[in-house]
């Protein structure tokens with residue numbers, strides 16, 4: 001049996017705005033997402049027979065249809081109308097429930113691996129259509145890089161990626177449910193919103209200080225209201241000379257951009273005194 005592997009990158013939100021709520025309850029978004037080099041490794045094998053077997057290094061995660069990667073395989077086979085025996089192995093590195101699209105990126109990688117196994121039977125647009133039925137972040141995870149994501153996550157516009165940036169990512173020692181945060185958002189009065197056009201300009205110009213002037217994550221008020229620890233991590237990053245520090249997605253992970261290796265390293269060491277998931281990345 002031939003194995004197909006893919007790295008499944010996590011993401012951060014350089015901005016996140018909610019622009020409307022559809023009658024069916026789906027939130028319309030305008031968010032700038034950026035892939036980061038913190039990734040799971042996904043391997044897929046296809047053989048004779050039927051059934052899906054999923055092995056995942058994090059033993060707290062489900063291995064049946066509760067796992068979004070498992071559902072991705074089911075949906076792909078349905079779509080191409082094939083029955084096959086599928087083995088999926090996932091080595092998790094992205095923290096779970098972090099706001100870094102850990103599950104979504106695994107699902108995206110399964111779709112891409114299966115498509116290679118089936119001789120690229122679907123094009124990227126069709127893979128993204130399947131992806132959207134799994135979750136709003138899956139289409140972006142299929143594309144990767146840096147994108148403005150609109151609609152309910154299906155309208156993606158590519159933006160040049162940031163270059164030569166030092167990024168610190170720190171997840172508090174708890175997770176949040178994306179669904180709960182969006183529900184709470186519906187009852188929260190939002191006082192500040194990002195200037196998404198200016199955010200895109202700042203990213204194009206590779207200018208973190210201009211990004212700081214224009215960006216915001218509207219879910220930050222919601223998650224920070226419940227978990228003030230998020231603000232404490234941001235303050236620690238700023239006290240170590242971060243140019244920008246904010247929460248990604250529905251949280252609780254906080255990221256910061258730094259200019260100097262010594263500042264990011266000292267900040268990482270400080271955060272590691274209390275936090276389990278802290279890593280320095282280069283993008």
Ligand code: ATP
Pocket residue numbers: 061062066067068069095096097098099100101102103104106107137176178249250251
């Ligand atoms: P997003 O940024 O897309 O909102 P997240 O990073 O906040 O996602 P995930 O790590 O995707 O959150 O986990 C959310 C929930 O999904 C967890 O409670 C977990 O049990 C479940 N889950 C199902 N499949 C996976 C998977 N392959 N990897 C991680 N979590 C998964």
